[in-house]
Amino acid sequence: NEGTRRGGASGFTLDSLTKMVNTKGTDKKTSVLDYVVKSLYDKDEEYILLVLEDLNLVEETAKLSGNEIIKEFASIRAALDSLQQVYEFNQNKTSDAVFNSPTAKKMIDAFSTRLEHYLSTFQGQMNECEKNKTILSRKIDDIIKYFGEDSKSCDTSKIFGTLQEFLRAVAFS
Known part of the structure; x- marks a missing residue:
């Protein structure tokens, strides 16, 4: 909502990544992430998902604090x-x-x-x-x-662990 009267937010929180995976649609099967990935494919913008390749060190990094x-x-x-x-x-x-x-x-x-x-x-x-x-x-x-x-209260293992979980979910979607 950046630029709106309620603005000020111009990004997302780390926790919102896992919410995309866990929040289901009315069919109780499709997650918000599934919807986003499907939308990218429908719009021929699946190249955006190549970010997975750019983040190939996340799994190793998640093991470190x-x-x-x-x-x-x-x-x-x-x-x-x-x-x-x-x-x-x-x-x-x-x-x-x-x-x-x-x-x-x-x-x-x-x-x-x-x-x-x-x-x-x-x-x-x-x-x-x-x-x-x-x-x-x-x-x-x-x-x-x-x-x-x-x-x-936050350590890199939490951040990269969450990113790792998100990337696995994207790959699965």
Whole structure:
């Protein structure tokens, strides 16, 4: 009803997609979605249904939770930071009397060398992941806002799960 006196609405909610599937006509068999698909075919506009091909990643994406990905990333970052602290601790402890035996010193040096290599290798990868996480967070917020959902209570798995359900219904119709 955009542009009317009652206007202001220029889209649809995520929940309205499932309502198209579940709302039946007077024959109690045909859904609103069935009617829309049939109308597209009747008007030779079935090419619009090619959107199914454009959304082929929805099924895989529905299995993921944007919030969980971000939490897992934070967990990995914390583990890497802890390893950095262990490395720094070992660097400072090499002068302690406990670590002065040749065997202990050799083991600590070998451990520190490996840990230093690991940290330098993965620090660059983590920095790249940080950039991607920032982009992911922004895109998650954008898609949640696009569908008019509350970002505090909505996750991408809900959005893509609903889209997946809708796409299956379109394919079935």
